[in-house]
Amino acid sequence: MKKPKFLTLFLFCFFCFTMSLQAQNETKTSDSIKKLIEKKRNYNKKNGFGYTIQVYYGNERTAKSTHAKFGILYPRVSRKLVYNNPEWKVQVGNYKTKLEADRANLIFSKEFTGTIVIPMGK
Known part of the structure; x- marks a missing residue:
């Protein structure tokens, strides 16, 4: 009886972890973030x-x-x-x-x- 609860808890944690990684990857590759970083670099070069x-x-x-x-x-x-x-x-x-x-x-x-x-x- 304990094995199904443990397995369910393990799968739930694994699912949450993979969703978190996917959200982080989407944020890192976002075009708006890349444009903002490039804009900041250009500002630093100029000013x-x-x-x-x-x-x-x-x-x-x-x-x-x-x-x-x-x-x-x-x-x-x-x-x-x-x-x-x-x-x-x-x-x-x-x-x-x-x-x-x-x-x-x-x-x-x-x-x-x-x-x-x-x-x-x-």
Whole structure:
């Protein structure tokens, strides 16, 4: 008498498990999900993601010299010179998390005053 109950329970659990896997597979292969992921990747390529550190904000001459000085002191860290009328910015690094950016900022703030962590694309 216990065998039929056990068999019924086993078959019920097996059926639920296979339906769950089928639902997961349908979600993973959904065209709308693929389009959404592609849209997010394109957005990240265009606008960036994560955090960067701004080491200078001000006039052109000082921005260019700060950009060059940073390149000499930290050659492996990416850097860019950004112009937003009428001011220039020197932004460095590309960090996935704010914690990573804060740790790097502690190092850079020893050489450069007024450094701040900002979200990418700002």
